[in-house]
Amino acid sequence: MRARKRLSLFLAVILALSLAGCASSGSAGAGGPGSSPAPWEGEDLFPDEGQYTMEIGHIQPLDNPRHLSLLKFQADVEAATCGHVRVVVHGDGELGPEEELLQQVMAGGLQGMRGGQYYYSPRMAMFTLPFLTQTRAQVTALLHSDLAQEICQEAGETTGTIVLDLCDSGGYRELSNAQRPVRVPEDLRGLTIRTNGLSTTDMFFQAMGAETVTIPYASLYTALSGGLADGQDNPWINAFERKLYEVQPYFTQLDYQFHPDPFFVNAEWFNALPQAFQDILTQCAADMGDYNDQLIDENTQAAREAIDASDAEVYTPTPEELEAWREAAEPVYEQCIQQGICTAEEVARMRQIVAQAQ
Secondary structure: OOOOOOOOHHHHHHHHHHHHHOOOOOOOOOOOOOOOOOOOOOOOOOOOOOOEEEEEEOOOOOOOHHHHHHHHHHHHHHHHOOOOEEEEEEOOOOOOOHHHHHHHHHHOOOOEEEOOOOOOOHHHHHHHOOOOOOOHHHHHHHHOOHHHHHHHHHHHHHHOEEEEEEEEOOOOEEEEEOOOOOOOHHHHOOOEEEEOOOHHHHHHHHHOOOEEEEOOHHHHHHHHHOOOOOEEEEEHHHHHHOOHHHOOOEEEOOOOOOOEEEEEEEHHHHHOOOHHHHHHHHHHHHHHHHHHHHHHHHHHHHHHHHHHOOOOEEEOOOHHHHHHHHHHHHHHHHHHHHOOOOOHHHHHHHHHHHHHOO
């Protein structure tokens, strides 16, 4: 990942001047294949640079924070580059599931994608260890840490990409099921829980005595309504957007895990950009990540309240019950170390980062 820290004062001033000088441009909008950008009407601060198109894919709905923050990235990049970099955002799985999106980025057919896709970078799953963080400040400190930059660098080298930003995928993940209230780990025994195949998620539920089954996100509602799984885990925002409360009458607010949302960008395409445009995209990606996390925080409580107002039953464990969940999840840490997802030293580093977060 390019350093998540802000650009130098000089580069920040250049970006501000670019935004001001190009402010009268018309944006291309969300767009799609074949759509054309509006003619550029403002002063062109980069008359000697060429034209570039950046197509980005993701699987979340068009009202999800991921899509809305990508639209901010689109507007910021097009304004700051005076229309020289046109950004087209394809959401709601228009271009395929996450693994295929990343494969397209790796092959150069797509310039960027966002999503919790760790198949080619499994060590990124270390940040999803259960109950590792408890607050937004701790999540931010972890994702902006030197350790996160090191892991993103590894992911980029493996995939031929640059991880231009690392933000939150959707907020803390909660549990729901169709069978019974779940208050303590023992209540999960015998249930089949849908997961997205992430190793730490499978380890967590299996440690609680549940079975796990991998089902694509796009098929989740249908699979749950058809009884292919008893339950699932997702952030409040996702559970509300996908109307999971209609087929999952029992929710438990565990806040046990968050997923990083890496912004993979094809390295060959990015490195071919003029340096000024590379700097602009890096800054705009950082701003996008901040905005994404802000939207998640603003919408999470509303989604929780909406599910509360439905026919679903929402249970919030007591502090003592949450401690039982944390203790039951401890073996997952050792499993991750044994499987090479992280080292004991990296676990200690993450816990230190979290402990020092304001």
